[in-house]
Amino acid sequence: MISPEKAAAAQHSATRSVFRSMLGLHAWAGLTLGWISFLIFLTGTLAYFQPEITQWMQPELRQPPSTQHAVAMAIRRLTAVAPTASEWNIGLPGDRDPSLAISWRASDSDRLTGRELLNAATGEPVARRDTLGGRLFYSFHFTLMLPGIGYWIVGAAAMLMLVAVVSGLIVHRKILSDFFTFRPRHSPRRASLDVHNVTSLFALPFHVAIVYTGLVTLLFSYVPSILETAYPDDGRSFFREAFEPRAADTALPAHRGVALADLATTIYDITAAGHLVADLQIAAPNTEKTVVTIGLARIPSPTFATERNASAVANVYDSLYEFHLGRFADWPMRWLLFSSGLAGSAMIATGLLVWSLKRQERATSSAGRVGCFLVDRLNVAVIAGVMIAIAVFFLANRLLPLTLADRGAWELRCFFWSWAAAGLHAFLRPLRCAWREQLWALSVAFVAVPAVSGITTGRHLIVSAANADWLFIAFDVASLTVAAVAGATAWKLTRTTAHTTTHFDRIAAGVPGR
Amino acid sequence: MTILAFALAYSGFTAICLSMDKHHRQVWRRPMERATANVLRASGFVLLAAALVVCTASFPGSLGIVVWLGLLTAAGVPLVIVLPYAPRAAAAAAAWAPIAAVAFLAWA
Numbered sequence: 001m002i003s004p005e006k007a008a009a010a011q012h013s014a015t016r017s018v019f020r021s022m023l024g025l026h027a028w029a030g031l032t033l034g035w036i037s038f039l040i041f042l043t044g045t046l047a048y049f050q051p052e053i054t055q056w057m058q059p060e061l062r063q064p065p066s067t068q069h070a071v072a073m074a075i076r077r078l079t080a081v082a083p084t085a086s087e088w089n090i091g092l093p094g095d096r097d098p099s100l101a102i103s104w105r106a107s108d109s110d111r112l113t114g115r116e117l118l119n120a121a122t123g124e125p126v127a128r129r130d131t132l133g134g135r136l137f138y139s140f141h142f143t144l145m146l147p148g149i150g151y152w153i154v155g156a157a158a159m160l161m162l163v164a165v166v167s168g169l170i171v172h173r174k175i176l177s178d179f180f181t182f183r184p185r186h187s188p189r190r191a192s193l194d195v196h197n198v199t200s201l202f203a204l205p206f207h208v209a210i211v212y213t214g215l216v217t218l219l220f221s222y223v224p225s226i227l228e229t230a231y232p233d234d235g236r237s238f239f240r241e242a243f244e245p246r247a248a249d250t251a252l253p254a255h256r257g258v259a260l261a262d263l264a265t266t267i268y269d270i271t272a273a274g275h276l277v278a279d280l281q282i283a284a285p286n287t288e289k290t291v292v293t294i295g296l297a298r299i300p301s302p303t304f305a306t307e308r309n310a311s312a313v314a315n316v317y318d319s320l321y322e323f324h325l326g327r328f329a330d331w332p333m334r335w336l337l338f339s340s341g342l343a344g345s346a347m348i349a350t351g352l353l354v355w356s357l358k359r360q361e362r363a364t365s366s367a368g369r370v371g372c373f374l375v376d377r378l379n380v381a382v383i384a385g386v387m388i389a390i391a392v393f394f395l396a397n398r399l400l401p402l403t404l405a406d407r408g409a410w411e412l413r414c415f416f417w418s419w420a421a422a423g424l425h426a427f428l429r430p431l432r433c434a435w436r437e438q439l440w441a442l443s444v445a446f447v448a449v450p451a452v453s454g455i456t457t458g459r460h461l462i463v464s465a466a467n468a469d470w471l472f473i474a475f476d477v478a479s480l481t482v483a484a485v486a487g488a489t490a491w492k493l494t495r496t497t498a499h500t501t502t503h504f505d506r507i508a509a510g511v512p513g514r
Numbered sequence: 515m516t517i518l519a520f521a522l523a524y525s526g527f528t529a530i531c532l533s534m535d536k537h538h539r540q541v542w543r544r545p546m547e548r549a550t551a552n553v554l555r556a557s558g559f560v561l562l563a564a565a566l567v568v569c570t571a572s573f574p575g576s577l578g579i580v581v582w583l584g585l586l587t588a589a590g591v592p593l594v595i596v597l598p599y600a601p602r603a604a605a606a607a608a609a610w611a612p613i614a615a616v617a618f619l620a621w622a
Contacts, residue, residue, distance in 0.1 A: 177534070179531075180527075180530075180531040180534070180537055180593070180594050180597065181536075181594070182594045182595060182597065182598055183598065184598055184599070185598070195595075198590075198591060198594045198595070199591060202586065202587045202590040202591050202594075203587040203591070205583045205587075206583065206584070206587060323580070328577065332516045332517075333516075333580075333581060333584065335588075336581065336584030336585065336587070336588055337584065339584075339587065339588050339591075340584060340587050340588075343587060343591055
């Protein structure tokens with residue numbers, strides 16, 4: 001018979017062994033594709049503002065003060081360039097897209113004879129610069145810019161992420177008593193672990209939901225065989241059956257036969273009824289018989305898809321898909337999603353740092369040292385490196401000549417080359433210097449972004465504040481915030497090296513402890 | 515209404531946080547009565563629940579819960595980060611936030 005002490009001891013060691021194996025699982029599931037996960041989280045977070053980033057990267061275009069103003073500007077321009085046309089078309093700016101496009105048809109032609117893009121605020125024609133815009137972050141988020149194989153890596157990273165989230169909950173022993181704990185004055189490892197815990201726990205529902213729905217968005221790419229077996233035409237008829245009602249539902253009836261005199265009041269009524277005016281078709285302008293057709297668009301409303309489709313399957317899929325894209329989100333909600341995304345990026349970054357700082361204390365064997373070297377340097381190259389590359393991407397958008405052929409591709413080259421340079425630097429310099437120098441570079445680069453943008457476009461912070469240009473204000477303030485955080489961290493690293501050589505400095509300097 | 519729910523979530527988390535002895539000491543540098551801790555903890559959960567009520571009342575269907583969870587994240591992380599640097603200010607903000615939110619909503 002086993003004594004109660006022995007049973008308790010056996011129980012204890014079983015718990016310990018579960019704990020230890022979960023800790024190992026958490027460390028390796030988090031580490032293996034951790035850098036990829038960090039990139040996915042960071043670019044995905046930025047992609048919540050994809051159209052806004054594109055707007056910042058095309059500063060020629062301006063949002064009009066009102067729809068009526070945009071219509072007036074378009075008609076003024078059309079009257080000047082095509083007074084005798086038989087038809088005018090006006091594509092109006094949307095909620096998140098400022099482009100005001102006009103086109104016209106001469107009376108003796110049945111095709112469009114001219115088109116222009118206008119600055120919606122001033123009515124002047126503009127040439128829109130060729131840029132990748134926010135699409136860089138959107139595409140990178142799920143393809144890693146690696147056609148054909150990227151989304152498989154992303155899927156694997158997402159699966160490992162789910163494993164890391166669940167095992168992380170199990171290994172966090174003092175989950176309740178440490179719920180609000182952050183000790184910035186303790187060791188770097190302690191502080192990183194606290195930030196890791198806080199950003200994981202407080203945004204836990206977001207992490208689980210976003211990673212899971214992320215896998216769902218690519219569901220049909222990951223498991224195509226079911227579709228291909230049941231629907232031999234590449235699943236096209238499946239998509240028609242499952243998601244058809246969506247298209248029919250989104251079209252709104254156009255207003256036809258509106259007289260030019262009634263245009264302003266009709267637009268006012270449409271906007272008051274909660275719709276957007278998408279485009280205008282003006283037949284026989286500048287004559288007695290002028291008639292206008294007004295095409296409508298729906299203002300995105302904060303609702304899920306649930307009442308839109310006939311099929312429950314389509315409802316579930318749409319809800320998960322639209323949650324992942326934040327398509328339902330209005331401004332406050334979009335910022336909430338963005339801040340949860342930032343928390344997720346910080347969670348992964350600090351998790352990688354903790355792994356690094358913890359192993360540096362114990363690395364004794366040479367095999368361990370090679371692994372630690374790789375992890376340490378990849379942390380710098382990925383976490384600091386990609387953010388420097390993003391700043392360079394924004395700077396390239398402002399500094400590359402507007403007439404440069406293939407300008408968008410050059411922006412992308414600047415992004416990848418600067419990232420490669422940062423990666424090389426991370427591997428060549430001593431670890432602590434690599435961190436410090438890259439954080440300084442990051443800080444300087446993100447001060448340069450609003451500065452260079454202000455000089456080249458004239459839309460600097462004071463002008464933006466005076467015009468209540470919220471998009472540019474937000475972009476500049478966000479850049480300066482990144483610069484401040486990076487600068488403060490770099491300064492702290494510089495100062496602690498100068499004054500003291502503690503155990504942790506030796507570790508951070510790449511010297512194995514003990 | 516989102517701003518009120520955010521203020522309630524922030525105050526709720528701060529109350530729960532300050533009901534724990536180590537955080538209470540961080541702000542007031544002295545231990546607290548058992549009764550105080552209980553009152554703080556209970557009012558913290560009531561405030562978080564109030565934030566949920568505000569969210570479900572202002573957003574259709576299950577969306578209210580999504581917004582509430584998002585607000586919990588947005589309110590909790592700054593609290594924990596600011597607390598060690600400015601404990602008094604973080605606590606004072608919790609007392610003023612709901613009042614300021616109501617005042618803002620009345621003015622707007």
